[in-house]
Amino acid sequence: MFYEPKKKNHGLPKNPFNSLIVPRPIGWISSVDESGIHNLAPYSFFNAVSYSPPTVMFSGGVGSASDGLKDSIRNIEATGEFVCNLATWDTREQMNKSSQTLPPESDEIVLSGLTAIPSKIVNAPRIKEAPVHLECRYLKSVDIPGWTEADAYRVIFGEVVGIHIKDEFITEEGLVDVIKMLAIGRLGYNDYTRVDSESIFSMNRP
Numbered sequence: 425m426f427y428e429p430k431k432k433n434h435g436l437p438k439n440p441f442n443s444l445i446v447p448r449p450i451g452w453i454s455s456v457d458e459s460g461i462h463n464l465a466p467y468s469f470f471n472a473v474s475y476s477p478p479t480v481m482f483s484g485g486v487g488s489a490s491d492g493l494k495d496s497i498r499n500i501e502a503t504g505e506f507v508c509n510l511a512t513w514d515t516r517e518q519m520n521k522s523s524q525t526l527p528p529e530s531d532e533i534v535l536s537g538l539t540a541i542p543s544k545i546v547n548a549p550r551i552k553e554a555p556v557h558l559e560c561r562y563l564k565s566v567d568i569p570g571w572t573e574a575d576a577y578r579v580i581f582g583e584v585v586g587i588h589i590k591d592e593f594i595t596e597e598g599l600v601d602v603i604k605m606l607a608i609g610r611l612g613y614n615d616y617t618r619v620d621s622e623s624i625f626s627m628n629r630p
């Protein structure tokens with residue numbers, strides 16, 4: 425089949441786009457507003473984009489189709505800081521819960537039954553239950569125009585200035601124990617995947 429996204433002529437019951445870029449890592453973004461209220465939300469338009477300095481990005485809807493400017497984006501642009509927490513199998517329900525659209529004064533960390541702990545460098549909190557935290561300093565925003573104002577997105581870039589890995593997730597050989605972490609990723613629709621011993625394989629580069 426072939427379709428042109430703008431014409432919405434895929435003829436399928438649901439938009440297939442999100443099922444074609446899979447699996448997507450989930451940036452579970454914690455931030456704080458200028459009055460000190462914590463915020464947490466998952467973003468699967470998320471990835472690492474460079475090594476030195478390590479840099480990450482995520483993209484959030486800013487138009488009316490996605491309830492206007494996301495609290496995460498507002499907080500990060502106002503304070504210049506955020507943390508990416510690794511979403512795992514053990515925290516999948518809390519991750520999902522933290523995606524609720526709530527007023528800015530709601531603390532999704534508490535509402536999702538999670539624990540906020542202080543970061544070392546930035547003021548945004550970390551999620552205690554996550555095995556990895558990337559402390560980030562805001563770099564820049566890039567606006568992605570929508571077909572209409574309602575569809576617009578904004579990409580947030582951040583430099584990773586501090587990295588926490590829980591010691592129990594480092595093997596005796598000094599490798600990150602990804603199998604033990606059971607990281608989860610986003611597929612299309614309401615589907616997810618999990619990184620575990622069944623799903624990992626290795627290949628040497630030619």
Ligand SMILES: Cc1cc2nc3c(=O)[nH]c(=O)nc-3n(C[C@H](O)[C@H](O)[C@H](O)COP(=O)(O)O)c2cc1C
Nearest residue numbers: 465466467468469483484485494495496523524525
């Ligand atoms: C797994 C998952 C991935 C999501 N990815 C995105 C995303 O990439 N961009 C986006 O705008 N919303 C995404 N959402 C929805 C946001 O998490 C949701 O709108 C949330 O309320 C935003 O919170 P905030 O306003 O506190 O930032 C995702 C939701 C889930 C469950």
